[in-house]
Amino acid sequence: xxxxxxxxxxxxxxxxxxxxxxxxxxxxxxxxxxxxxxxxxxxxxxxxxxxxxxxxxxxxxxxxxxxxxxxxxxxxxxxxxxxxxxxxxxxxxxxxxxxxxxxxxxxxxxxxxxxxxxxxxxxxxxxxxxxxxxxxxxxxxxxxxxxxxxxxxxxxxxxxxxxxxxxxxxxxxxxxxxxxxxxxxxxxxxxxxxxxxxxxxxxxxxxxxxxxxxxxxxxxxxxxxxxxxxxxxxxxxxxxxxxxxxxxxxxxxxxxxxxxxxxxxxxxxxxxxxxxxxxxxxxxxxxxxxxxxxxxxxxxxxxxxxxxxxxxxxxxxxxxxxxxxxxxxxxxxxxxxxxxxxxxxx
Amino acid sequence: xxxxxxxxxxxxxxxxxxxxxxxxxxxxxxxxxxxxxxxxxxxxxxxxxxxxxxxxxxxxxxxxxxxxxxxxxxxxxxxxxxxxxxxxxxxxxxxxxxxxxxxxxxxx
Numbered sequence: 001x002x003x004x005x006x007x008x009x010x011x012x013x014x015x016x017x018x019x020x021x022x023x024x025x026x027x028x029x030x031x032x033x034x035x036x037x038x039x040x041x042x043x044x045x046x047x048x049x050x051x052x053x054x055x056x057x058x059x060x061x062x063x064x065x066x067x068x069x070x071x072x073x074x075x076x077x078x079x080x081x082x083x084x085x086x087x088x089x090x091x092x093x094x095x096x097x098x099x100x101x102x103x104x105x106x107x108x109x110x111x112x113x114x115x116x117x118x119x120x121x122x123x124x125x126x127x128x129x130x131x132x133x134x135x136x137x138x139x140x141x142x143x144x145x146x147x148x149x150x151x152x153x154x155x156x157x158x159x160x161x162x163x164x165x166x167x168x169x170x171x172x173x174x175x176x177x178x179x180x181x182x183x184x185x186x187x188x189x190x191x192x193x194x195x196x197x198x199x200x201x202x203x204x205x206x207x208x209x210x211x212x213x214x215x216x217x218x219x220x221x222x223x224x225x226x227x228x229x230x231x232x233x234x235x236x237x238x239x240x241x242x243x244x245x246x247x248x249x250x251x252x253x254x255x256x257x258x259x260x261x262x263x264x265x266x267x268x269x270x271x272x273x274x275x276x277x278x279x280x281x282x283x284x285x286x287x288x289x290x291x292x293x294x295x296x297x298x299x300x301x302x303x304x305x306x307x308x309x310x311x312x313x314x315x316x317x318x319x320x321x322x323x324x325x326x327x328x329x330x331x332x333x334x335x336x337x338x339x340x341x342x343x344x345x346x
Numbered sequence: 347x348x349x350x351x352x353x354x355x356x357x358x359x360x361x362x363x364x365x366x367x368x369x370x371x372x373x374x375x376x377x378x379x380x381x382x383x384x385x386x387x388x389x390x391x392x393x394x395x396x397x398x399x400x401x402x403x404x405x406x407x408x409x410x411x412x413x414x415x416x417x418x419x420x421x422x423x424x425x426x427x428x429x430x431x432x433x434x435x436x437x438x439x440x441x442x443x444x445x446x447x448x449x450x451x452x453x454x
Contacts, residue, residue, distance in 0.1 A: 013419035017352070018405035026405065039407070067355040067362070067406065069375060077350050118371045119348035119364060130398055175368055176399040 006042045011035050017063040021074070022087050029063040057092030058083055131177055132163040133199045133255075135191060139210030140181035142220045151209040154263065155179035158207050162342060165195050173198035182210075183220035184242025185227035189250055196253035204255035204343045212264030214271045214297035215286030219243070224287045229271060229301045231289040246302040251309035257343040260302065260316045261325075267298040267318030268326035268335055300335060303328040313344065352404040354413050356426065363391065367400050396422045 010030060017029040026039040033048045034055075051058055060078035068074045073093070074085040081096040082103070100116040138155035141148040156179045159166065166178030168191060175198070182188045188208070195203050211218045216228030224234060225242045227249075234243045262268075271289055289295055296304065299318030306314035307330060317340040320326040327338030354363040355375060362375045368387050388395045395415060403416040413424045 015403045015416050018403040018414065018416055020405045020407045029403075065350040065353040065365075065403075067353040069355055069362075070357065070360075075353070077353065079349060115364060115371055115373065116348065119350070119366050 007035070007037070007044065008048070010048075017066050019066045019068070019074070022068060022072070029066070031062050034063075055085065055092070056090060058085065059092075059096065130163050131165050131175055131199065132205075133195055133201045133203045134159075134162045134164040134205040135195055135203060135207070136162065136164040136179045137182045137188060137191070137206070137208045137210070138179050139208075139218060140183045140220045141211075142183075143222060147211070152179060152181075154209040155207065158209070162205055162207075164205075164207075165199060167191070168194040168198040170194040170197040182208075184225040185216075185219065185244030185248065186225075186242035188227055189244055189248050193250045193253045196250075202253055202255040202258075204258050206258070206260045208260075208262050208264060210262075210264045212262060212298065213266040213286045214269035215289060216245075216298055217262060217264050217267065218286070226286075227298075228286060229289065229295060229298055230305075231271075231291065231295055232287045233290055234287055246298070246305050249302065249305060251306060251311060254306070254309075254311055254314070255343065256311045257313035258306065258311055258315075259340065259343045260299075260306075260314070261340040262299055262316070262318045265319060268300075268320030268328075269297045269318075270300070271295040271297050299326065299328045300333070303333065307333075315343075352401050352415075354404050354406050356406065356413075357408055361391075365401055365404065368398065392424065394428070395424060 007028065011028045015028055015030055019027040019029070020039065021027055024039065025045065026037045026042070028035045028037065029051065032050055034051055035048045036045045036054075037043060038045055051060060051063065058076060060076060060081075060083070062078065064077050064079065066074060066076045068087070072087040074087060076083045076085060077099060078096070080098050080100060082099040083096040084093040085091070086093050100114075103115045136155040136159035138151035139148070141151070158164070159177055159179045163177050164179070166174055166176045167180045168174060170193075173194075180191050182191065192203055192206065208217060212226070215232055216224075217226045219225035219242065223241075224232075224238050228234065228243070228245050230245050230247055232245055234245070272294055295301070297318065299316045303314060303316040306316070312330060315327055315329040317325045317327055317338065320335060324337055325340055326335035327340075328335050332338070348366055350364055350366055352365040354365070355361075356363075360375050361372055364371045365387070369385060370387060370392070372391065387401070388398055397415055397417045401415050401417050405414045405416070407414065411426050413426065414421050415424060
C-alpha cells in the first residue's frame with residue numbers, strides 16, 4: 001500500500017468516493033466537493049469545486065458511492081437516494097430517486113431478499129477476521145490534550161497489535177480494530193460487556209493507558225469518576241457520574257484466563273495506611289479509603305475479585321515500586337515481577 | 347438506513363458489488379434484477395483484499411483490469427485476474443497502470 005502523495009492533504013484520506021470517468025479523468029469526492037485529477041500521476045487538474053457546480057443536476061450534499069454502468073450512464077448514491085447521470089450529455093437524468101425500489105426491484109421468489117434488505121441486515125454476528133475479544137482503553141483526558149494524545153497513541157498501537165475491538169457499543173458494534181476511549185469507570189465496565197456481546201465471546205485481554213495511583217485509575221475529569229479499589233470513599237455525585245470500583249467489573253463477560261494490564265502509575269502498589277503522619281494527598285493518588293488499614297492496591301484488589309468469580313487463570317498487571325510491572329495471579333497473589341503478555345491457553 | 351460505502355461495477359461480467367461495512371452484496375446489473383448473498387469483504391471475489399473491516403471508496407479502471415480500494419490515507423490496487431475463481435472473470439494478465447506515482451518515482 002502506498003500513500004497517494006500528489007493530492008492536496010484533504011484528499012489524501014477519508015474519501016467519500018473515487019470515480020474513474022469515461023473522459024479519462026479520475027474524480028475524488030469528499031464532503032460537498034470534488035477534485036478532478038490526472039489518472040496517470042494523480043495530479044489535480046483544477047482546484048476543488050462544489051459537486052453541484054461541476055455535475056449538472058446532481059443535488060446531493062455529498063456522495064456515498066458512485067460507479068459507471070452500461071449505456072453511458074453513471075450512478076451516484078447518497079443515503080436512501082440515487083441519481084443516474086448521462087456521460088454524453090454531462091447532466092443528471094431526472095431527479096434523485098429512492099434506490100430501495102430500483103436496485104433491484106424484483107425478486108425471483110418471495111424468499112429472495114432485495115439489495116436493500118440484504119444491506120440493511122444487522123451483520124454484527126459476522127465479525128471480520130482479525131477482531132478479537134480484547135480491549136485497549138485510553139483515558140480520554142478532558143483537561144490535558146497532550147496526555148490524551150499520548151494515551152491514545154499507546155492504546156492504538158496496542159489495539160493493532162492484539163486485534164482489539166474499537167469502542168464497542170452493543171448493538172452498534174462497529175467491528176473494527178482500534179483503541180477505546182473511556183471517560184469514567186462506568187465506561188470501562190460497559191465497554192467490556194459490549195465487547196463480549198458484540199463478539200459473542202468473553203473478553204480475554206484488556207489494556208488501560210491512563211493516569212492512576214494505588215487506589216485506582218482516573219477519569220477524564222478532575223474528579224473521582226474513574227475505577228477504584230473496593231474501599232475507596234466515593235462521593236455519591238461522582239458515583240452518579242460514573243465512578244466505579246472493582247466490584248462493578250463485569251466478570252461474567254471475561255474469560256477464565258483474562259489478562260488485565262494497568263499501564264498507569266502505581267496500580268501495583270499497595271494502598272498504605274492513612275495514619276496522619278504518612279498520609280498521602282488524595283488528589284495525587286486517588287480518593288481516600290474507608291479505614292486506616294493497609295489495603296491491596298488496584299491490581300491486587302481486582303485479582304481477588306476475579307479469582308472469587310471463578311476466573312482461576314486470570315492475571316492482573318500493575319506497575320510497582322521499582323517502576324516495572326508486577327504480575328498478580330493465583331500463583332502470585334501479592335505480586336511478582338512479570339512482563340505483561342497475552343492470555344495463555346486456558 | 348443502509349448507507350453504501352462504495353460500489354464496483356465490472357463490465358466484463360456485468361456484476362455490481364455494493365460494499366457496506368465488512369461485507370458486500372453482489373448482483374448482475376442488467377440480467378436478472380436479483381441480489382445475491384451478502385458475504386464478508388474478503389471472501390470470494392475480493393479474496394486477499396488488504397482492507398478487512400471496511401473500505402471508504404473504490405475506483406474501477408477496466409482498461410487496466412484493476413479496482414483501486416481506498417481507506418483512510420491508503421489505497422491498494424486489486425488485480426481482478428489475481429482471483430480468477432469467480433465465474434466469468436478475466437484471465438489474461440492485466441496491463442499494469444500507473445494510477446499514482448509513488449514518492450520514489452516522483453523524485454526520480
